[in-house]
Amino acid sequence: MGRYVRSARDAWRAFAPATWLGWQIDSNWTDLFTFSIYTLIKPMAGALIVVVMYLVGTRTSTRTDFFAQMYTGNAFYTYLGAIIYGMSWVIHEDREHYEMIKYVYIGTVHLYWYLLGRAVAKFLVATLSVVILLAAGKLFLGLQLTPATVDWAYFLGAFLLGIAAATGLGLALAGAMMITARQAEMASEVVSGAFYLVCGFLFPIDVLPRWGQAIARWIPFTYWNEAIKRGLFGHGSNKALAAMSNGDVMTWLLVSTAVCAVLSFLAFFGAESLAKRRGLLDQLTSY
Amino acid sequence: MNLTATGTETKTGRPDRAKSAATFREGLRNNYKAAWGRAYVRVIGVNRELSWVLLDIFLPLFSIAAYVYLYRSMGAPRAYDGFVILGALMTAYWLNVLWSMAAQFYWEREIGHLELYMLAPISPMAILFGMSFGGIFQTTVRAAVTVTMGSLIFGVRFQVADWAGVVGVFLLTLVSLYGLGMAAASLYLVYGRNAWNLSNLFQEPVYLLSGVNFPVKALGFWVAAASCLIPLTLGMDALRQLSFGDPSIGFLPVRWEVLGLTVIGLLTLVGAWAALKWLEDLAKRQGRLTLKWQ
Numbered sequence: 297m298g299r300y301v302r303s304a305r306d307a308w309r310a311f312a313p314a315t316w317l318g319w320q321i322d323s324n325w326t327d328l329f330t331f332s333i334y335t336l337i338k339p340m341a342g343a344l345i346v347v348v349m350y351l352v353g354t355r356t357s358t359r360t361d362f363f364a365q366m367y368t369g370n371a372f373y374t375y376l377g378a379i380i381y382g383m384s385w386v387i388h389e390d391r392e393h394y395e396m397i398k399y400v401y402i403g404t405v406h407l408y409w410y411l412l413g414r415a416v417a418k419f420l421v422a423t424l425s426v427v428i429l430l431a432a433g434k435l436f437l438g439l440q441l442t443p444a445t446v447d448w449a450y451f452l453g454a455f456l457l458g459i460a461a462a463t464g465l466g467l468a469l470a471g472a473m474m475i476t477a478r479q480a481e482m483a484s485e486v487v488s489g490a491f492y493l494v495c496g497f498l499f500p501i502d503v504l505p506r507w508g509q510a511i512a513r514w515i516p517f518t519y520w521n522e523a524i525k526r527g528l529f530g531h532g533s534n535k536a537l538a539a540m541s542n543g544d545v546m547t548w549l550l551v552s553t554a555v556c557a558v559l560s561f562l563a564f565f566g567a568e569s570l571a572k573r574r575g576l577l578d579q580l581t582s583y
Numbered sequence: 584m585n586l587t588a589t590g591t592e593t594k595t596g597r598p599d600r601a602k603s604a605a606t607f608r609e610g611l612r613n614n615y616k617a618a619w620g621r622a623y624v625r626v627i628g629v630n631r632e633l634s635w636v637l638l639d640i641f642l643p644l645f646s647i648a649a650y651v652y653l654y655r656s657m658g659a660p661r662a663y664d665g666f667v668i669l670g671a672l673m674t675a676y677w678l679n680v681l682w683s684m685a686a687q688f689y690w691e692r693e694i695g696h697l698e699l700y701m702l703a704p705i706s707p708m709a710i711l712f713g714m715s716f717g718g719i720f721q722t723t724v725r726a727a728v729t730v731t732m733g734s735l736i737f738g739v740r741f742q743v744a745d746w747a748g749v750v751g752v753f754l755l756t757l758v759s760l761y762g763l764g765m766a767a768a769s770l771y772l773v774y775g776r777n778a779w780n781l782s783n784l785f786q787e788p789v790y791l792l793s794g795v796n797f798p799v800k801a802l803g804f805w806v807a808a809a810s811c812l813i814p815l816t817l818g819m820d821a822l823r824q825l826s827f828g829d830p831s832i833g834f835l836p837v838r839w840e841v842l843g844l845t846v847i848g849l850l851t852l853v854g855a856w857a858a859l860k861w862l863e864d865l866a867k868r869q870g871r872l873t874l875k876w877q
Contacts, residue, residue: 326780334784341787345796346653352797353659362657393693482638489645498649499656 310405314413318386322421339374339425340432346370346498347437357438364440365533369497369521371429375422376462376491376517381484382418383411383466387473391578398578407568411470415463441528450542451527454549458520461553464560471567475574477581491517500534509536516552519545610704617705618713625683625717629724639675639725640732647671647733650796662827663797665739668730669826670795673819675726676760677789679718681782684764687714689771689778698873707859711768715761742828748837749825755844756818762851763814769858772866793819800834807834814851817843 323331350363358367390397400410433439469484494501494508495517501509512518513536522532523545532538537545571577630636650667691697700710733739743749771778792810793799799807799820810816811834821840824833835843866872 334780338784338787341791345787345791348791348801349650349653349797350657352801353654353657353663366653482634482642485642486638486645489642489649493645493649493652498653503652503656 306405307409310400310403310409311413311416314410315416316413318414318417319420321389322417335421335424336428339371339429343367343370343429343433359438359440361440361529363437364529365500365525366498367433367437367439368430368441368525368528369533371426371433372521372524373492373497374425374429375419375459377488378418378422378425379415379459379462380466380469380488383415383463384469384473384484386411386414387470392580395578395580401577408467408564411467412463415466419459445530447527447530450546451524454520454523454527454546457546457549457553458517458524461516461520461556464553464557468560468563468567471564474571475567475576477579491515494518496521496534500536502535512536514552516549516556519549519552523549613703614705614709617703617709618716621710621713622717622720623713625714625721628717629721636725639722640728643671643675643726643729644733644736647729648736651733651737662829664737665734665741665827666798666823667796668733668737668739669822670790670819671733672726672730673756673793673815673822674790674795675722675729676719676757677793677815678786679722680760680764680767681785683718683721684711684714684761685767685771686778686782687771688768692772692872701863701872707863708765708856711765711855711859714768715765718764719757719761741826743826744828745825749822752818752821752825752837752841752844755841755848756814756822759814759818759844759848759851762848762855765855766851766858769855769862772859772862772871789813789815792816794834795819798823798832798834800832811835811840811843812847814844814847817847 326334346366347358347363350358350366354360354362387397390400397407401407430439430441434441465487466484469487472483492498494504494512495515496512497517501512501518504512518534518537522534522537522540523542526532526542526545532545540548628635647667650670651664654663654667688697691700700707734741771781790796792802792806793813793815794802794807794810795815799810799816802810807816817835817840820834821837821844824830824837830836833840863872
């Protein structure tokens, strides 16, 4: 028992400072005001692009269900970009830019806890953006989202599962980064870009070709997106998933997240082992 | 006894003009070699790094597909698919300007190349010209593949009546964009990690203001007018009008936009030269030219 307590304490000793360090690295390049503006402008501009596209494409008001689904989907996608891309970038940044990954690695706690801590910092910055986006949508764009009617338990359960899946995937890509120069960064961008396309964040997966819909059904983030929207609005956005009950969607999300997590851990530890055998842990590629 | 600028003794006491001309020619040759040398890496890199090639070609296809499907799910006219394709083409150049021009000196400093550029008997402008040429070549090859694939996949038809106009506006837009990139590269000399964040910041907001995926006039007169300070806005708007044969989707007449692009192009090139001189001096005095990990 004492051994487990000591392990947990050690893990916390890596996790907590990593979270703090991640926050510092992501935010300490400027003062709080500039950081807030920066954190606000980037996602807001991204959201406004789809808002203007919506207005140009439909020539209707933003007080529609389609708009609400599109806007919130786009907002929650922020988490995927931040966590999946951010976690793999940590390896590259700490290895080649700050040249300190070797010191983390030779510490008493596994690198895994350090990466999780850094993911929390990415999660916090993304949360700030998403909250601002939803608030701005509600206040200025007539977003049809009523907190009183939200199924909070369902929403939070789905939300946490999706974040777990994103973290697992980020971990797998961090592993890939350990054995490559910088190519895993591209893999992260491709993976998150593919999710943006096929998981229905912007539009229902019904408009995708059949093979696209088939791919979407294998990805946890399709169910994450659907479950979040069901939690927030009482119904989802995809006709292709309309026959599934809320419980079915949650079950699929749970199962696919579990599979994703197991595969991600295997990929991460496999890549880490390979990196150690080949002496790549502290490689400097200048790439 | 008199000495020339190069320290050569002359019999007449007047500057040795032949020697000066030779020095000038040598300087030109050195700068040409430096520019070509810097461009060569990018030109030859087009087919050397498969991962970059795949990323540059296929990643934009994801966003093209996402935005095309978004328009289709709304029931928007099919011509809007073409706006997205055209937007993806110009976005590729904007990204290249941000990350491979503006932020490039930051990377060069991190890996130790910047000090070599400063030590060499060349103007840093030659390096910037080389980076621009290489960047344009590299981006053109990849963007052409992306746009061709995107157009074929989504069945986009362009209705170009004036190819010369399209090519002219396109080249003028590139001059303005890369002029801006050269000017920004100098600014980035004095920044550390801010360069990263600045480049990040100039992505989505510029896509929004430039109307990359929609006619810029949808932003309203004043916002669209202010956006015309960004060369991408003028270039995109003119190209959209010329490529789809529909002046009604434009914010300004094409000839005004050509004039605007010409003025911005000239200003940014001169501005790049002045900013480089000033900020290089500032960076030297502040000891930032070789400062890493900040």
